[in-house]
Amino acid sequence: MSEPSLSQALGAAREAASAAGEVIRHYWQRGVAVELKSDATPVTVADREAEIAIRQVLRAALPEVAIHGEEFGIDGERGEWLWLVDPLDGTKSFVRRSPFFSTQIALMHRGELVLGVSSAPVYGETMWAWQGGGAWLNGRPVEKRVPVADMAEASISTGNVKSLTADARWDALGAMIRDSNRIRGYGDFCHYHLLARGSLDLVIESDVNILDIAALAVIVREAGGVFTDLEGAPLTLETRSVLAGTPAIHAQALARLEAVRAR
DSSP states (O other): OHHHHHHHHHHHHHHHHHHHHHHHHHHHHOOOEEEETTTSSSEHHHHHHHHHHHHHHHHHHHHSSSEETTTTTSSSOOOOOEEEEEEEEHOOOOOOOOOOOOEEEEEEETTTTEEEEEEETTTTTEEEEEEEEEEEEOOOTOOOOOOSSGGGGGGGEEEEOOOOGGGGGHHHHHHHHSSSSEOOOOOOOHHHHHHTTTTOOEEESSSHHHHHHHHHHHHHHHOOOOEEESSSSSTTOOOOEEEEHHHHHHHHHHHHHHHEEEE
């Protein structure tokens, strides 16, 4: 896939996210029944129909690219390019009538995330980014802000951190919270959007799926941030944790986490 095709892929991803948004808004207004998947997480007809809508758009635009979706798995032959799709990330919020849910669409090339669209149709924000193209919010470039340099100035947001509470990293997180300016817990897409926009300085999660965060990683990076797992490693299809932040605060947080692992 050449560079012009990457531009085509962004158009397809935005169109697919818009199609999913139509489905999601319909069921948001109407209400849905909730089922439990084998891992005890909820799923609705909105999740499934939104993914179907996404797949139709992506297949029509780039039929040679395989699609890995939350609800229907991998479709197509795995090659150098792969779509990563979570049609309704934040289903628990959706069914509890909270607007903190989104559609996540990312494109991976040879294991590297190169494009991402994050659309929150009820919350009212869509962000996207592609490698070298910067981060965009509702059609406008994200404004660059001077990042804070010290943990004492930092605003931290935590999401899913259940497994982190079971080891020494919990103490490290507690120390960061004590040393920071303030702590929040926006969760799902929201704190990554805020990080990319300069409203937060660090996001920590220990229990995620790559489909939840792939698009957001591209957006945060293109906005000038650093996005790794909790050990500082780059993202892969097996990634299960997040340490994302401004360069200085990410480095300080990573050093603290490494220190407790070394003990």
